[in-house]
Amino acid sequence: MLITEIANKARVSPATVSxxxxxxxLVAAESLARIRAVMQQHNYVPAPLNRRRGPxxxxxxxxxxxxxxxxxxxxxxSLNWFQDQLLQVQSTDPRYRVDxxxxxxxxxxxxPRVLVGERLDGVIIQGMEPTxxxxxxxxxxxxxxxxxxxxxxxxxxxxxxxxxxxxxMAADYLHQRGHKSVAVIxxxxxxxxxxxxxxxxxARAKELGMTLHSIMGVSNPGVSYLEFTxxxxxxxxxxxxLLASAPKTTGLYLPVDHFCGAFFRALREAGKxxxxxxxxxxxxxxxxxxHNLDHHPAAIDINLPLLVxxxxxxxxxxxxxxxxxxxxxxxxxxxxxxxxxxxxxxxxQ
Numbered sequence: 596m597l598i599t600e601i602a603n604k605a606r607v608s609p610a611t612v613s614x615x616x617x618x619x620x621l622v623a624a625e626s627l628a629r630i631r632a633v634m635q636q637h638n639y640v641p642a643p644l645n646r647r648r649g650p651x652x653x654x655x656x657x658x659x660x661x662x663x664x665x666x667x668x669x670x671x672x673s674l675n676w677f678q679d680q681l682l683q684v685q686s687t688d689p690r691y692r693v694d695x696x697x698x699x700x701x702x703x704x705x706x707p708r709v710l711v712g713e714r715l716d717g718v719i720i721q722g723m724e725p726t727x728x729x730x731x732x733x734x735x736x737x738x739x740x741x742x743x744x745x746x747x748x749x750x751x752x753x754x755x756x757x758x759x760x761x762x763x764m765a766a767d768y769l770h771q772r773g774h775k776s777v778a779v780i781x782x783x784x785x786x787x788x789x790x791x792x793x794x795x796x797x798a799r800a801k802e803l804g805m806t807l808h809s810i811m812g813v814s815n816p817g818v819s820y821l822e823f824t825x826x827x828x829x830x831x832x833x834x835x836x837l838l839a840s841a842p843k844t845t846g847l848y849l850p851v852d853h854f855c856g857a858f859f860r861a862l863r864e865a866g867k868x869x870x871x872x873x874x875x876x877x878x879x880x881x882x883x884x885x886h887n888l889d890h891h892p893a894a895i896d897i898n899l900p901l902l903v904x905x906x907x908x909x910x911x912x913x914x915x916x917x918x919x920x921x922x923x924x925x926x927x928x929x930x931x932x933x934x935x936x937x938x939x940x941x942x943x944q
Contacts, residue, residue: 762795774846
């Protein structure tokens, strides 16, 4: 079978078929899928690499990188999400030649011994912010902060969701649905993602002329968000304060979803139907949590697959450009999931 025949059947140019064979990373995913389907249908096997014409893909050098979960216990199965996302990326893009090590420390003051002994090329930091003493010990190791609990004092590069856009999107959603009185409700209000989303929601709600109630739980500054599970009693207290607010609130924004199951259960225990009596939007979408709810409210997907790609891309860039000065930060826009529509979304804080 000729390349021109494959191109005709796949509705692309012969040049695109050539790139799909030799440099698949340069071809749009939809076109690449069509080309490969035609090749499989006709049992077409490209010639060996040394006999092909045209440009050849040059794979980058494999890098040994770590993901350090700060403030998390080792072998926690709930923290396999980064590895799962990386495997998905690697299955579709050969450029991501990464040998990944997952590292844990029980506290921000504990530096994993393998972080230095493993001769890593770079590390992604996730969880709580390491102490200055730990950061000083890894000063020469390229590193990028990923998502949670980064303080404004953190001096290094970072990749994170756009939390401010998350809060504004939630306020716009509830306003478009006609709500006049809204509430932002959460546990652990000092957790950075929650604080940024809540503040942005409050500011946008006021701009839109909505009555705002801020109903926040107890701060847990010394508790790792990676391990934190809110007590049902706290959700019950949040519900009590919600039902006591005036004017009556009809639109709810929960900036994170880790407590929403307990919160909706507390609403039912108070005689309310979470789906009928309130219009809720979650500021995060985790399939394991979302699909265990008895109703599916609107949610905001922080776009985890793209975040993982970007943080790996940036760490690999920083490894190659470790002498470039300055601090570089990237934020990724979220996307809205309408009520009941949970297709193709996954996330972590």
